[in-house]
Amino acid sequence: xxxxxxxxxxxxxxxxFSRNGFHNTTIPIIAKxxxxxxxxxxxxxxxxxxxxxxxxxxxxSILASTLRKIxxxxxxxxxxxxxxxxxxxxxxxxxxxxxxxxxxxxxxxRSLFDDEKDGGFALASEFVDEVKRLxxxxxxxxxxxxxxxxxxxxxxxxxxxxxxxxxxxxxxEKKPIxxxxxxxxxxxxxxxx
Amino acid sequence: xxxxxxxxxxxxxxxxFSRNGFHNTTIPIIAKxxxxxxxxxxxxxxxxxxxxxxxxxxxxSILASTLRKIxxxxxxxxxxxxxxxxxxxxxxxxxxxxxxxxxxxxxxxRSLFDDEKDGGFALASEFVDEVKRLxxxxxxxxxxxxxxxxxxxxxxxxxxxxxxxxxxxxxxEKKPIxxxxxxxxxxxxxxxx
Amino acid sequence: xxxxxxxxxxxxxxxxFSRNGFHNTTIPIIAKxxxxxxxxxxxxxxxxxxxxxxxxxxxxSILASTLRKIxxxxxxxxxxxxxxxxxxxxxxxxxxxxxxxxxxxxxxxRSLFDDEKDGGFALASEFVDEVKRLxxxxxxxxxxxxxxxxxxxxxxxxxxxxxxxxxxxxxxEKKPIxxxxxxxxxxxxxxxx
Amino acid sequence: xxxxxxxxxxxxxxxxFSRNGFHNTTIPIIAKxxxxxxxxxxxxxxxxxxxxxxxxxxxxSILASTLRKIxxxxxxxxxxxxxxxxxxxxxxxxxxxxxxxxxxxxxxxRSLFDDEKDGGFALASEFVDEVKRLxxxxxxxxxxxxxxxxxxxxxxxxxxxxxxxxxxxxxxEKKPIxxxxxxxxxxxxxxxx
DNA sequence: TATGAATGAGGCTTCATTCAT
DNA sequence: TATGAATGAAGCCTCATTCAT
Numbered sequence: 001x002x003x004x005x006x007x008x009x010x011x012x013x014x015x016x017f018s019r020n021g022f023h024n025t026t027i028p029i030i031a032k033x034x035x036x037x038x039x040x041x042x043x044x045x046x047x048x049x050x051x052x053x054x055x056x057x058x059x060x061s062i063l064a065s066t067l068r069k070i071x072x073x074x075x076x077x078x079x080x081x082x083x084x085x086x087x088x089x090x091x092x093x094x095x096x097x098x099x100x101x102x103x104x105x106x107x108x109x110r111s112l113f114d115d116e117k118d119g120g121f122a123l124a125s126e127f128v129d130e131v132k133r134l135x136x137x138x139x140x141x142x143x144x145x146x147x148x149x150x151x152x153x154x155x156x157x158x159x160x161x162x163x164x165x166x167x168x169x170x171x172x173e174k175k176p177i178x179x180x181x182x183x184x185x186x187x188x189x190x191x192x193x
Numbered sequence: 194x195x196x197x198x199x200x201x202x203x204x205x206x207x208x209x210f211s212r213n214g215f216h217n218t219t220i221p222i223i224a225k226x227x228x229x230x231x232x233x234x235x236x237x238x239x240x241x242x243x244x245x246x247x248x249x250x251x252x253x254s255i256l257a258s259t260l261r262k263i264x265x266x267x268x269x270x271x272x273x274x275x276x277x278x279x280x281x282x283x284x285x286x287x288x289x290x291x292x293x294x295x296x297x298x299x300x301x302x303r304s305l306f307d308d309e310k311d312g313g314f315a316l317a318s319e320f321v322d323e324v325k326r327l328x329x330x331x332x333x334x335x336x337x338x339x340x341x342x343x344x345x346x347x348x349x350x351x352x353x354x355x356x357x358x359x360x361x362x363x364x365x366e367k368k369p370i371x372x373x374x375x376x377x378x379x380x381x382x383x384x385x386x
Numbered sequence: 387x388x389x390x391x392x393x394x395x396x397x398x399x400x401x402x403f404s405r406n407g408f409h410n411t412t413i414p415i416i417a418k419x420x421x422x423x424x425x426x427x428x429x430x431x432x433x434x435x436x437x438x439x440x441x442x443x444x445x446x447s448i449l450a451s452t453l454r455k456i457x458x459x460x461x462x463x464x465x466x467x468x469x470x471x472x473x474x475x476x477x478x479x480x481x482x483x484x485x486x487x488x489x490x491x492x493x494x495x496r497s498l499f500d501d502e503k504d505g506g507f508a509l510a511s512e513f514v515d516e517v518k519r520l521x522x523x524x525x526x527x528x529x530x531x532x533x534x535x536x537x538x539x540x541x542x543x544x545x546x547x548x549x550x551x552x553x554x555x556x557x558x559e560k561k562p563i564x565x566x567x568x569x570x571x572x573x574x575x576x577x578x579x
Numbered sequence: 580x581x582x583x584x585x586x587x588x589x590x591x592x593x594x595x596f597s598r599n600g601f602h603n604t605t606i607p608i609i610a611k612x613x614x615x616x617x618x619x620x621x622x623x624x625x626x627x628x629x630x631x632x633x634x635x636x637x638x639x640s641i642l643a644s645t646l647r648k649i650x651x652x653x654x655x656x657x658x659x660x661x662x663x664x665x666x667x668x669x670x671x672x673x674x675x676x677x678x679x680x681x682x683x684x685x686x687x688x689r690s691l692f693d694d695e696k697d698g699g700f701a702l703a704s705e706f707v708d709e710v711k712r713l714x715x716x717x718x719x720x721x722x723x724x725x726x727x728x729x730x731x732x733x734x735x736x737x738x739x740x741x742x743x744x745x746x747x748x749x750x751x752e753k754k755p756i757x758x759x760x761x762x763x764x765x766x767x768x769x770x771x772x
Numbered sequence: 773t774a775t776g777a778a779t780g781a782g783g784c785t786t787c788a789t790t791c792a793t
Numbered sequence: 794t795a796t797g798a799a800t801g802a803a804g805c806c807t808c809a810t811t812c813a814t
Contacts, residue, residue: 002794021302023216026787028797037796039790048788107358108214108301121362150359151375155348155383158355162347165300169314172343182344190348190383195777219804230779235806388798407687409602412783423800425786434784493744494687495600507748536751537761540741541734541769548737551686552729555700568730576734576769581773605808607776616775618811627809 006044007058009034014055018097022052022105022112052105052112056123059098064127066091071130077138078188081156084134085184088160089177092167099164131156135191144191155190159183199237200251202227204290207248211293215245215302245298245305249316252291257319259284264323270331271381274349277327278377281353282370285360292357324349328384337384348383352376392430393444395420397483400441404486408438408495438491438498442509445484450512452477457516463524464574467542470520471570474546475563478553485550517542521577530577541576545569585623586637588613593634597676601631601684601691631684631691635702638677643705645670650709656717657767660735663713664763667739668756671746678743710735714770723770734769738762 012033016025027048031038045051070083092099105112106124113120121128135152138144144152163183167176205226209218220241224231238244263276285292298305299317306313314321328345331337337345356376360369398419402411413434417424431437456469478485491498492510499506507514521538524530530538549569553562591612595604606627610617624630649662670677684691685703692699700707714731717723723731742762746755 021304024304027789028787031797038788039797040795042789043794104301104303108297109217110297110361111213111217118364119362121364147375147379148372150356150365151372151379154355154359154376155352155379158351158353158358159348159383160351162351162354163343166343166347168303169312171311171314179341179344182340183347186340186344186348186383189385190352190379192382198777220806221804231805232780232807233778236777239806241805391798406690409783410688410690413785414783424784425801426799428785429798490687490689494683496683496747497600497603504750505748507750533761533765534758536742536745537758537765540745540762541738541765544737544739544741545734545769546737547741548733549729551737552733554689555698557697557700558729565727565730568726569733572726572730572734572769575771576738576765578768606810607808610776617809618776619774621810622773 002044009036009041009044010051010055010058013051014059014101015097017052017055017105018100018103022109049112052109053116053120053123055101056106056113056120057126059101060124060127062098063091064130067127067130067134071133071137077134077141077143078192080134080138081188081191082181082184085160085187086177086180089180092164092176096164099161100168103161103165103168128153138191139193142193145193152191156187159187159190195237202229202234202237203244203248203251206244207252207294208290210245210248210298211290211296215298215305242305245302246309246313246316248294249299249306249313250319252294253317253320255291256284257323260320260323260327264326264330270327270334270336271385273327273331274381274384275374275377278353278380279370279373282373285357285369289357289360292354293361296354296358296361321346331384335386338386345384349380352380352383388430395422395427395430396437396441396444399437400445400487401483403438403441403491404483404489408491408498435498438495439502439506439509441487442492442499442506445487446510446513448484449477450516453513453516453520457519457523463520463527463529464578466520466524467574467577468567468570471546471573472563472566475566478550478562482550482554485547486554489547489551489554514539524577525579528579531579538577542573545573545576581623588615588620588623589630589634589637592630593638593680594676596631596634596684597679597682601688628691631688632695632699632702634680635685635692635699636705638680639703639706641677642670643709646706646709646713650712650716656713656720656722657771659713659717660767660770661760661763664739664766665756665759668759671743671755675743678740679747682740682744682747707732717770718772721772724772731770735766738766738769 009030013025013030016030016033027041028038030051031041034041045054066087067084070080070087073080073083075083088099102124106120110119113123116123118125131153132149135144135149135156139146160183163172163176163179166172172179202223206218206223209223209226212218220234221231223244224234227234234244238247259280260277263273263280266273266276268276281292295317299313303312306316309316311318324346325342328337328342328349332339353376356365356369356372359365365372395416399411399416402416402419405411413427414424416437417427420427427437431440452473453470456466456473459466459469461469474485488510492506496505499509502509504511517539518535521530521535521542525532546569549558549562549565552558558565588609592604592609595609595612606620607617609630610620613620620630624633645666646663649659649666652659652662654662667678681703685699689698692702695702697704710732711728714723714728714735718725739762742751742755742758745751751758
């Protein structure tokens with residue numbers, strides 16, 4: 001009931017924020033999209049900032065659970081990287097807002113999260129932890145090189161983010177999913193033992 | 194002199210925009226930082242949007258010229274990647290705003306550049322072109338793998354951007370430059386033939 | 387209720403615009419006069435320009451309906467001119483802003499209406515059409531001379547406007563209505579067959 | 580020298596004010612038109628308001644002297660009205676700004692002239708006096724009807740102003756001068772004994 | 773006289789948030 | 794819970810005017 005509606009507001013906000021940016025998305029716009037009144041939004045979220053924070057957690061948890069499922073499978077690191085890359089591109093295809101939200105809102109509005117511990121980085125920690133698990137496992141199995149985690153994290157997620165950005169800029173000739181193999185192969189090469 | 198002042202406004206704006214984002218940086222804030230009056234800013238730039246656009250060109254041309262100098266040297270691709278990574282981290286050390294600006298403003302406020310051709314992608318083209326040259330040369334010399342340029346671009350720049358982001362989030366234990374070797378090695382592995 | 391408030395804003399704006407001109411009447415002034423907040427004005431009219439346009443239509447339709455009622459009566463042209471002149475001076479007495487608005491805003495700020503078809507002339511067309519009807523009828527009945535409509539229009543409305551202007555300048559010794567007979571007689575002589 | 584330059588600033592201002600309105604004409608625009616610096620304008624006129632006031636006097640004196648020359652001739656009132664109407668339309672043809680200034684600036688910015696005696700009406704008095712002379716002479720010669728001067732003034736000037744406005748609105752099919760005969764005839768009929 | 777960079781008040785407009793219903 | 798009119802602070806931008814040169 002209430003929780004359900006809260007989630008649907010979150011989805012709508014995520015979509016609007018990621019498409020148009022945080023500052024270009026007003027509460028009235030969200031209300032209109034939800035066919036609710038402006039005031040009623042505030043019965044579910046105490047502020048626009050809070051909405052943005054919840055959206056980050058929401059998006060991160062979707063990415064995290066996607067990755068968790070793959071981590072839980074019995075696959076080689078190469079396969080995991082490949083599967084996650086594909087899953088990532090599926091998300092881009094179906095719900096690009098989940099990814100774009102990080103690029104459009106999280107990156108550029110750090111001040112929103114200033115009062116959070118870690119300056120808000122922790123909001124995404126569920127996801128980051130899962131990436132760490134993938135890599136640590138790979139290292140343990142000697143499939144991936146041992147190196148500073150954040151370097152590995154950057155290649156992995158930075159590359160995917162880069163492609164997402166280029167897709168958003170409409171400079172890619174084909175749909176993102178088409179590049180999945182090449183991308184995952186490249187990431188794997190970067191990380192392999 | 195007028196050109197000098199224009200450039201110093203540009204630097205200040207770049208710094209503020211990159212630190213706090215476009216929308217959280219007001220013209221009064223820029224004016225205060227510059228110890229100028231609000232109105233006087235407008236004698237140098239016709240609008241806040243225009244200021245942001247000029248800042249992109251400015252930042253892109255610094256990155257491009259850094260990379261161009263390296264491209265012009267007689268080095269292997271591996272060395273070039275390494276040199277650029279080091280140069281990149283030097284910039285992060287000295288003028289992090291130049292890099293962060295891309296992350297915090299350019300990536301995230303596409304609508305600012307909507308009226309630009311290519312939706313503003315061209316603003317960074319000077320830099321993108323130089324990356325392309327590095328990779329194409331490497332491919333020609335059989336040092337780098339031939340693959341879709343945008344994939345290579347994403348690994349290269351996405352990885353560097355990822356590290357910049359993590360640095361901005363204060364999750365790195367050491368200064369970015371410390372990771373330069375590991376990062377450039379990783380990028381090279383991703384791209385090598 | 388919303389429509390009612392909209393109209394009362396329109397009346398207040400009309401009054402202020404006509405008294406002080408468009409540019410000397412600020413939104414805060416209108417808000418103060420209405421005892422509303424500045425922002426709330428914008429819940430009723432999307433811009434100050436739009437307010438001015440709506441005011442023109444509003445004023446023109448009042449003038450038009452006044453004249454239409456007279457046109458609909460079975461009167462000689464001379465009587466019609468006389469009745470309209472009297473009605474006009476009644477309006478000046480009770481709501482001078484309706485007339486003065488044309489003088490002080492419409493005539494003088496054409497650029498406000500540049501994006502309107504006919505450069506905004508159409509905004510007043512309801513009224514102009516009614517004047518045309520009065521004159522055409524008079525010509526048909528051989529009571530008025532046949533001549534270019536715009537010349538007739540100028541004598542008719544220009545004369546009334548002239549008196550309104552002089553009244554606004556406080557150079558008339560008596561109230562405008564006092565001159566109604568003399569004015570209507572003069573207009574009639576100008577137009578009669 | 581100085582007086583000459585002052586007059587040329589006045590001409591330029593008159594042109595710009597009448598074309599674009601008082602508030603849309605900035606001092607920098609006037610300076611650019613004059614190929615002078617902004618500051619230098621202030622060596623000739625102490626304020627923009629003062630410039631507007633001087634422009635009114637300037638324009639009124641041109642109209643007054645035009646009318647004076649006609650008044651000084653030995654003509655019937657009908658001929659005088661006709662000559663002035665023609666002269667008026669000549670002015671509209673050659674320097675419409677002189678007339679339009681009254682419509683665009685004087686009418687709509689009364690507050691500019693609030694500190695003037697008569698609320699600024701006196702600024703145009705040279706011209707008004709000349710109109711009075713034309714009419715008084717006509718009355719004395721029994722060619723024109725004796726009636727309240729301001730009524731006569733309104734028909735005379737209001738009609739001409741009406742035509743000017745319609746011309747500015749581009750609703751006239753032909754050039755204003757073409758209507759001169761019809762207009763002067765109509766004015767004469769309105770005023771004749 | 774002449775320049776034009778600089779000032780700063782003030783205008784229009786937006787929008788997160790509140791609150792009476 | 795739900796509504797949406799109302800508030801008011803704050804942002805962008807303009808421009809008359811000044812002043813150091």
